[in-house]
Amino acid sequence: MNGPRDDTRALSRRSIGAALLACAALADRIVVLEHGRVVEQGTEPELLAKGGVYAEMHKHQRLKEAIAAAASLPSPVEVAA
Numbered sequence: 001m002n003g004p005r006d007d008t009r010a011l012s013r014r015s016i017g018a019a020l021l022a023c024a025a026l027a028d029r030i031v032v033l034e035h036g037r038v039v040e041q042g043t044e045p046e047l048l049a050k051g052g053v054y055a056e057m058h059k060h061q062r063l064k065e066a067i068a069a070a071a072s073l074p075s076p077v078e079v080a081a
Helices: 004-024 044-050 053-071 076-080
Strands: 030-034 037-042
């Protein structure tokens, strides 16, 4: 099933995930669950160095932030005007 309800759930999970990533950076230890099972655990630097699930979520969130920041910059046409 891939209807509007599924899309809303996926969006909610992403939004919660982004907020949790910000909080996780402050934690002494992070446990990453996937389908209810522990797939990774460690400090943020350890998990980022590992390049696993947490690192991918972190990279995805940073990319979204960079895109949002770039979108808020004036276009070259606006600057030249």
